[in-house]
Amino acid sequence: MDFILQPWAWYVAGPVIAIVMFLLFYFGERFGVSSNLETFCAIGGAGKLTNYFKIDWKQNKWNLMFVAGAIAGGFISSTWLTTSDAVAINPQTIKDLADIGIANAGSSYLPDEIFSIDTMLTLKGFSTLLIAGLMVGFGARWAGGCTSGHAIVGLSNLEIPSLISVIGFFIGGLIMTWFILPLIF
C-alpha cells in the first residue's frame, strides 16, 4: 500500500498512460481530451452560429464519461491515495521560481500566485487564468489535438503532423517559460 501512497515514478506513469490509450482503442474509441471542448460548445448551442459545431455530440458521450472519470480519479487520488501535497521538484527549479516571484515552489501541486482564490478574484489573476485557457483551447483545436491526441497517440502512430505539433508545443512552452513568465509576477 505504501507504494500506492508515494508519488509514482515516470516508469510507472508512462506505461499506465499507454494502458489507458490501449483500452480506449480496445473499446472502439480513441484517446483525445481536447475534442471534449468542441463537444461543450456544441451542447451550448454554438451550432447556431457556425456549422463547425453542428455535430451530433451524443456520439461523443463516451468521451464525456471519460472526462467525468478523470474528475472522479482526481478526487479519489487526492482524498485517499495521497499523503503529502508536496512535489519534489529540482532545488534549482525552486530557486529559479523564487527569482521570478513564485515563492514556496513545490510545497503543493500549484502556485498560489496563479491558483489561489484570492488571486483568482483579482483582475490580473482572473485574466491570467482565462488567457491561459484561451490559448490552450484555441491552440489545441487549431493544431487538431493536444498532448493526448498528438504527443501520445500521434507520435506512437508515427504521424508527421503530430511531430510538427509537438515541436510547436515546445516552441510555445519554451517561449512562455524563459521569456514571458519572468515578466508576469
Place this chain on the structure above:
Amino acid sequence: MKYIKFFLVGILFGIVMSKSEVISWYRIYEMFKFQSFHMYGIIGSAVAIGMVSMFLFRKKVVKTFEGNDIHVRPKKKGLYRNLLGGTLFGLGWVLAGACPGPMFVLVGKGVVSIIVVIFGATLGAFFYGLLKDKIPH
C-alpha cells in the same frame, strides 16, 4: 451501461495523472527548464509502449472487444495549423501548467480556479470554430 467502461478508464487516467504529479504546474515548468527527466520519461515511455500497441492494431493482432479492426484515424495535415496551433497551445500549457486532461483531474482535486481555465479553453475552442476559415492551415 455501455459508458461505464469509459468512466472507469477515466478514473485510472485521473489517478495516474495525479499520482505522477503531471497535474502539478511545477512539473511542467521544470520540464521546460530541462531540470528534470520526470515528464520526458513519462511521455517517452508512454509513446514507446504506444508504438507497440499501434503495431498490434495495424497487424490486426489486437481487435476491439467486439472483434472489429482498430483503425487509428490519421491527424489532419497542414504545416501552419500544426506549427502555429501547437505553439499557441504550448504557451497556454506552461502558463496554466496543465493541458486539457489534467485540467479536469484538478477539478476532482478541488481546485476552484481551474474552472476559469476550463471556461477559457472552451471559449478558445469556440473562437477557433468561428475563425477557422480566416486563419492559415
